[in-house]
Structures are given as C-alpha cells and as structure tokens.
Amino acid sequence: MNDAVLAASGIGVRFGGVRALHDVSVAVRPGEICGLIGPNGAGKTTLFDVLSGMRRPDAGRVRLAGVDVTARSPVWRARHGMRRTFQRQQLFGQLTVADNLVVAQEGGRWRRGGTARSRARAAEVLAACGLDGLAGAYPGTLPVGLARTAELARALAEPPRVLLLDEPASGMTEEERQRLAGVVRRLAAEEGCGVLLVEHDVGFVMDLCSRVVVLDLGEVLAEGSPARVRADPAVRDAYLGSTEAGVTECAPPDPR
C-alpha cells in the first residue's frame, strides 16, 4: 500500500520459545479506520508495541508516512504524529486529567500548568471527548470508562496522523462507546487521521471499521471488509464462532 500513513511489513517477534508474531504485514491509509481483531494471545498488543517503537522486532520494517522508522524511538514516532493508547491504562495518576493532556504536548519541557496554548488545546480536546467537567479530576478517581476516554483524549492532545487504540471500549458504558465511536469517526473523516483499532467487541469493530485484519497465533489469518471477514470460515473457526454465539468479550474488561 503506497499511500499508507503507517505500514508494517514482515514483522516477526519471539519471546524465547514463543513465536508472538510471524511475517505480519499491516497498513493503514490516512482517514481509514482499520480493525485488528483476534483471540487472546494472538499478538495484537505485541504488534502495537512494535508499531509504536516500544519493542524492536526480530524481523520486518515499520514505515510512518513512507519513512522507515524501525530504528526510531517511541518518542520520535510520537513527535512525528504516531499516538497510541494502552490496554492497561497509563495516565499519570499524580496529574489532573487536563495536565495529562498538557504534558503530552510539551514533553520534556513541561512545567506545572504548561503554556497557555497547550492548556487551551487540552480544554478543546477534553470538550470534544465529553470530558470538560473532569479537567481537574485525578485519573485514579475516575470509573474505567471515563479513564479510558481520558487516555484517548491524551492521545489526541496533539492532532495525530495515525492513532493506535488498544481495546479502548473495554469497560465502557454504551453511552461512552457511542461517544468513542463518534470521536474516532470525526478524527478520521475530518482530520484524515489513520486509525488502527484493537477491540474484542466485534460488533463495535464491524460498525466502525471499513477494513478488518484478523490475527491468529501471531499471523494474519484474514483481511478485508467487515462483511468478508465475518463470512470467512477460517475466521469463524478461530475467533468469531464463539463471539457471535453471544460471548461478545473474549477478554474480561481490564479494570486498570
């Protein structure tokens, strides 16, 4: 995919004897919302760690807007427009929600309070995410769904070119999920951000994404439109069979 904002090719990762990823290639275009689904342990979070630079792959390359960033740090990638959220939330607990967004914009130059510009941007993003009333709250005091929304807001503190979301809807109420879907849609449609979304709620993924990649046992099992992936017998066997029979969450909501 030549016009991809983010492309990984031939990614391999081993943890000792465990082959977590083997020859995995994925790409996301600007403005595209692409789903990444698969059973527990399929390698989704490991792939996010490779894409964001937190784990160096044993094989393969990662390109951000055509530039090979395989050897670049997570900070470098973030400064060049790649942002992510974590399956286990990673907000700074000793900072308010608003200050978490301020620090995300000012990096190592942050002083308590931040600049007027980053405070204004933080307020704007919090409002867009429906969190305007919680700017002064501390993340540890928030219910899971709101804390996850705050983490999404932090990832948007600087407008991203590509956004990686690791189970963002886990633990959210239906209303929070709808808001999340609205924010992601707007980001893709209006700002041209490419989104890669990991989520066990298959209905949520199929509604939101125009393309879905299925990982199983560290390999790409299938890829295509939601309808095509849903109909794929191999995907049904490996993953969808159990979820579509009524178990919509393979993983329990992560309380952290």
Ligand SMILES: Nc1ncnc2c1ncn2[C@@H]1O[C@H](COP(=O)(O)OP(=O)(O)OP(=O)(O)O)[C@@H](O)[C@H]1O
């Ligand atoms: N730091 C690590 N050390 C050893 N093995 C690991 C490590 N991280 C992940 N693994 C293994 O790599 C494989 C892929 O794990 P990963 O967390 O990427 O899966 P996942 O698709 O994100 O699963 P889930 O849906 O449960 O979040 C699993 O077998 C896991 O046990």
Ligand SMILES: [Mg+2]
């Ligand atoms: Mg995971």
